[in-house]
Amino acid sequence: MTLILGVSAYYHDSAVALIKDGVVVAAASEERFTRKKHDSAFPCEALEGCLQSIGANVSDIDYVGFYEKPLLKFERLLETYLAFAPRGYVSFSRAMPPWLQLKLHIPREIRKHLGGKTKRRIVFCEHHESHAASAFYPSPFDEAAILTVDGVGEWTTTSWGIGNREKLELKQDIRFPHSLGLLYSAFTYFCGFRVNSGEYKLMGLAPYGEPIFADTIRKELIRLNEDGSYELNMDYFTFAHTLRMTGDKLERLLGVSRRNPESLVRQVDMDIAASIQVVTEEVILKLASHVHRQTGSDSLCLAGGVALNCVSNGRLLREGPFKNVWIQPAAGDAGGALGVAWLIWHQLLGNSRSANSQDSQHGSLLGPPIDESSELDELVRSGAVLHTFDDSAELDQRVASLLADGKVVGWVQGRMEFGPRSLGNRSILGDPRNTEMQSTMNLKIKYRESFRPFAPSVLDECATDCFEMKDGASSPYMLFTFDVLPSRRKEPVTPVEGIERVRQVRSDLPAITHLDYSARVQTVSESRQPRFHSLLKAFHEQTACPALINTSFNVRGEPIVRTAADAYRCFMATQMDVLVVGNHLMLREEQPESAVASSQTYLSNLAPD
Structure with a gap:
C-alpha cells in the first residue's frame, strides 16, 4: 500500500488530500474543522479528520507533496517589489515577516505538523501544475487538453497543456501581473x-x-x-x-x-x-x-x-x-492538494492511469462522514428533540411533504463535500416552485444579499425535462449554467428595475431561474448520490417537480457545516424549519429556547465575508 498526502496551505483555504494506491480516499479543507472561513493555517485538523476517516495514522504516509514552490513565489514578491520600489514598500513590509518566519521554511513546518513521524522527502510542484493535475487525473478522459486560470501561483496566472494517460505536460503560460x-x-x-x-x-x-x-x-x-x-x-x-x-x-x-x-x-x-x-x-x-x-x-x-x-x-x-x-469541483487552491498527490503517484512514481468513464472524483464526497450515533446522542443530551426513522424511504416521504408545504430543510448525510459547493450531503433545501423562496432563503436563512441566486438539484433522468441539456449530459458538480426550457418560461408581468427584479417570476421554477432564464444545475444520479436521489424522487412523486433548491449549509461568514453540532447551531440561529441528520428529523418548533439563544450568540460573532 502507498499512501500519499497532498497539502495546500498558507495562502487561501488550506486543505489536505489522501491518495491510496492511486485512488483518492479523503480530502477536506481546514475551515470546516476550525470554523474560520478560508482558514489558511496548516491543515492539521483536516489531516487528522481525513486520516481517521480511512483508519490510518501519520506514520502510514509514504509521500508528502506541497501544491506550489514557495521559493519561486518569494522570488516573484522580491522582483515585484524591486520593479515598483519605493511605491510598494508598505505592502512589501507587511508581506515579508510571514515569509521570513514561516513560508520559506515549509519543509520544516510540514514535518513539525506531522509530529516528526515522517522522514520522507517533501515533493514540491508548481502551483499551476497542481491545478492541471487536479483537473486531468480524475477526469473521465484518457487524453485531454488542460487549461488553468486563476489569480497567480508563483509567476503563472494562466497555463495550458496536454494530458495523455499518466503523462501531463504544460506547454505555455501567461505570467504575473497579467492575470x-x-x-x-x-x-x-x-x-x-x-x-x-x-x-x-x-x-x-x-x-x-x-x-x-x-x-x-x-x-x-x-x-x-x-x-x-x-x-x-x-x-x-x-x-x-x-x-x-x-x-x-x-x-x-x-x-x-x-x-x-x-x-x-x-x-x-x-x-x-x-x-x-x-x-x-x-x-x-x-x-x-x-x-x-x-x-x-x-x-x-x-x-x-x-x-x-x-x-x-x-x-x-x-x-x-x-x-x-x-472541471475540478475544488478548482481553487484547495484542489491543489489533490493535484500534487496525483502528480506524485503518476509522474514521480510512474504508475499507469486508466480513466473512469464517470470520473475519479467520487462525486467529490471525500470529507469525513458524520458519526450519527455519537453526534446525535450529544445533541439529545444538550436538549435537542428529534424523531428517528428506521425506514429512510418513510423519512424521505415526510421531508418531501414538508418541502412541498414551503418548509426550508437542512440536510446532512454521510461524507462531506470537498470544494465550495454543497452537493446534497451538507445542503439547505427548498421548493423551487415557490415564488418567495429565493428572497426567504437569502434574507431569513442565509442572511445575505437578496440578489444572490440559488441552484437547482435535479434528478439526472429528468434534467432534460427542465433544462436545455443534451441527452445523456450531466452536471454533477454544479459548475455549469443551462437555460430553462422555453416551455417552462414565463414573461415577467410587472416591470421593475434593479435588485427588485429578483422577485419577478420567470418560469415555473422561479426560485432557481436567473434573470437570463439560466440556472446553475446539479444533476443527481442514483449511482453516485443514492440518498439525495431518493429524496428528490420522493419530492418528484408528490409534486411532479424533479428539482429542489440546493444551497450550501451555512450562513454568511461561516464555512459549510461539518458535524451534526455545526448543523444544529446553524439551524437554530436561522429561521430554517427542519433539520435532518442521517435518519433523524428535527422540527424547529420543538427545540428548546436555550438552543436559540446560544446559536444567536454564535451568529453575532461571525465576520461578514
Missing part, C-alpha cells in the same frame, strides 16, 4: 466585495446590469490577442504594489467611485459586474479556441479559481470548440 483572475478580483474589490471570497457575488450581480463598460474594459484595461494571450494595462491596477486592487485612476476611467463595502448596491455596480463578466467569458472562449487549435483534442479539463465561474463555463460548453468539458 484574468486578478482582473476579475479587481472589479470584485471595486464593487465593494471582498477579494478571494466575493467573486461569486459579482457573478451573481451581473445579470441585473447591462455591459455598458465592456468596451472600455476591452480598449483600456486588457489587450486580448488572437491566440488568447492577454495583457493588463497596469496603469489602472495597484495590486502589484499596494494593499488595494485599484486606485483613483480606475474611478476616473469609469466615471464612478468605488462602492463602499456593505453599502447599498447601485445600478452602476450591476453594470460593472455585467461588463467584466462578459469580458471574462470572451477571454476564456479565446483561450479555449487557441488550446483547441494547438492540441486538436475533443476534451478539455479546467481548474484554477476562474474555473468556478459557472456562467463562463456554461458559455464555454455551448459556444466553445470542445465536445467535452470537465
Whole structure:
C-alpha cells in the first residue's frame, strides 16, 4: 500500500488530500474543522479528520507533496517589489515577516505538523501544475487538453497543456501581473466585495446590469490577442504594489467611485459586474479556441479559481470548440492538494492511469462522514428533540411533504463535500416552485444579499425535462449554467428595475431561474448520490417537480457545516424549519429556547465575508 498526502496551505483555504494506491480516499479543507472561513493555517485538523476517516495514522504516509514552490513565489514578491520600489514598500513590509518566519521554511513546518513521524522527502510542484493535475487525473478522459486560470501561483496566472494517460505536460503560460483572475478580483474589490471570497457575488450581480463598460474594459484595461494571450494595462491596477486592487485612476476611467463595502448596491455596480463578466467569458472562449487549435483534442479539463465561474463555463460548453468539458469541483487552491498527490503517484512514481468513464472524483464526497450515533446522542443530551426513522424511504416521504408545504430543510448525510459547493450531503433545501423562496432563503436563512441566486438539484433522468441539456449530459458538480426550457418560461408581468427584479417570476421554477432564464444545475444520479436521489424522487412523486433548491449549509461568514453540532447551531440561529441528520428529523418548533439563544450568540460573532 502507498499512501500519499497532498497539502495546500498558507495562502487561501488550506486543505489536505489522501491518495491510496492511486485512488483518492479523503480530502477536506481546514475551515470546516476550525470554523474560520478560508482558514489558511496548516491543515492539521483536516489531516487528522481525513486520516481517521480511512483508519490510518501519520506514520502510514509514504509521500508528502506541497501544491506550489514557495521559493519561486518569494522570488516573484522580491522582483515585484524591486520593479515598483519605493511605491510598494508598505505592502512589501507587511508581506515579508510571514515569509521570513514561516513560508520559506515549509519543509520544516510540514514535518513539525506531522509530529516528526515522517522522514520522507517533501515533493514540491508548481502551483499551476497542481491545478492541471487536479483537473486531468480524475477526469473521465484518457487524453485531454488542460487549461488553468486563476489569480497567480508563483509567476503563472494562466497555463495550458496536454494530458495523455499518466503523462501531463504544460506547454505555455501567461505570467504575473497579467492575470484574468486578478482582473476579475479587481472589479470584485471595486464593487465593494471582498477579494478571494466575493467573486461569486459579482457573478451573481451581473445579470441585473447591462455591459455598458465592456468596451472600455476591452480598449483600456486588457489587450486580448488572437491566440488568447492577454495583457493588463497596469496603469489602472495597484495590486502589484499596494494593499488595494485599484486606485483613483480606475474611478476616473469609469466615471464612478468605488462602492463602499456593505453599502447599498447601485445600478452602476450591476453594470460593472455585467461588463467584466462578459469580458471574462470572451477571454476564456479565446483561450479555449487557441488550446483547441494547438492540441486538436475533443476534451478539455479546467481548474484554477476562474474555473468556478459557472456562467463562463456554461458559455464555454455551448459556444466553445470542445465536445467535452470537465472541471475540478475544488478548482481553487484547495484542489491543489489533490493535484500534487496525483502528480506524485503518476509522474514521480510512474504508475499507469486508466480513466473512469464517470470520473475519479467520487462525486467529490471525500470529507469525513458524520458519526450519527455519537453526534446525535450529544445533541439529545444538550436538549435537542428529534424523531428517528428506521425506514429512510418513510423519512424521505415526510421531508418531501414538508418541502412541498414551503418548509426550508437542512440536510446532512454521510461524507462531506470537498470544494465550495454543497452537493446534497451538507445542503439547505427548498421548493423551487415557490415564488418567495429565493428572497426567504437569502434574507431569513442565509442572511445575505437578496440578489444572490440559488441552484437547482435535479434528478439526472429528468434534467432534460427542465433544462436545455443534451441527452445523456450531466452536471454533477454544479459548475455549469443551462437555460430553462422555453416551455417552462414565463414573461415577467410587472416591470421593475434593479435588485427588485429578483422577485419577478420567470418560469415555473422561479426560485432557481436567473434573470437570463439560466440556472446553475446539479444533476443527481442514483449511482453516485443514492440518498439525495431518493429524496428528490420522493419530492418528484408528490409534486411532479424533479428539482429542489440546493444551497450550501451555512450562513454568511461561516464555512459549510461539518458535524451534526455545526448543523444544529446553524439551524437554530436561522429561521430554517427542519433539520435532518442521517435518519433523524428535527422540527424547529420543538427545540428548546436555550438552543436559540446560544446559536444567536454564535451568529453575532461571525465576520461578514
